[in-house]
Amino acid sequence: SAVISQKPSRDICQRGTSLTIQCQVDSQVTMMFWYRQQPGQSLTLIATANQGSEATYESGFVIDKFPISRPNLTFSTLTVSNMSPEDSSIYLCSVGSETQYFGPGTRLLVL
Amino acid sequence: GNSVTQMEGPVTLSEEAFLTINCTYTATGYPSLFWYVQYPGEGLQLLLKATKADDKGSNKGFEATYRKETTSFHLEKGSVQVSDSAVYFCALSSSGSSNTGKLIFGQGTTLQVKP
Numbered sequence: 304s305a306v307i308s309q310k311p312s313r314d315i316c317q318r319g320t321s322l323t324i325q326c327q328v329d330s331q332v333t334m335m336f337w338y339r340q341q342p343g344q345s346l347t348l349i350a351t352a353n354q355g356s357e358a359t360y361e362s363g364f365v366i367d368k369f370p371i372s373r374p375n376l377t378f379s380t381l382t383v384s385n386m387s388p389e390d391s392s393i394y395l396c397s398v399g400s401e402t403q404y405f406g407p408g409t410r411l412l413v414l
Numbered sequence: 415g416n417s418v419t420q421m422e423g424p425v426t427l428s429e430e431a432f433l434t435i436n437c438t439y440t441a442t443g444y445p446s447l448f449w450y451v452q453y454p455g456e457g458l459q460l461l462l463k464a465t466k467a468d469d470k471g472s473n474k475g476f477e478a479t480y481r482k483e484t485t486s487f488h489l490e491k492g493s494v495q496v497s498d499s500a501v502y503f504c505a506l507s508s509s510g511s512s513n514t515g516k517l518i519f520g521q522g523t524t525l526q527v528k529p
Contacts (some may be wrong), residue, residue: 345519395457401446402460403460405458407458
């Protein structure tokens, strides 16, 4: 399976600011996804990061709040914009089509 | 729409006890089914999977059988260890021509194993 890394691993941010999370894969992958895991909750898909085109967002998630870039087949970024305490979560990227493999996650605390 | 339902936790067992975590699903077509595990402070790791009816996925002593007639994918282990303490997630991925690779997760079940 692919080796997936995320930066930062954790961060503490002030409300109203933005944070960009990076996801790097050690091989080219077609499908890449971003998930959110709120405290004590399950995972919810935010969007599918498409290479060369706009991301496909799930219901309840919008591009203005969670802009995503996918400049190539090994890298993607997710930005959490204008943060509030409700954005405190673990954000995970994953890759794969038939089977998904996850990065280690970015633990975000918004004060 | 597609959904996954897991038994509520936490599940607390003594070491060497038998484990069952129930998972049922609702889906159109023929989904693939997965169990992921999340150890404290870590990301998700794939534990096992099954892609068609009657398939049995297995790994690290854990097993789960894809039962289409009961729409279930229960996770079992014959003898748990303290190191198995984690949160376990059941998930499905739609298959067929509409496959987008998206995973739908159950709510997760926390397992605590005491020595």
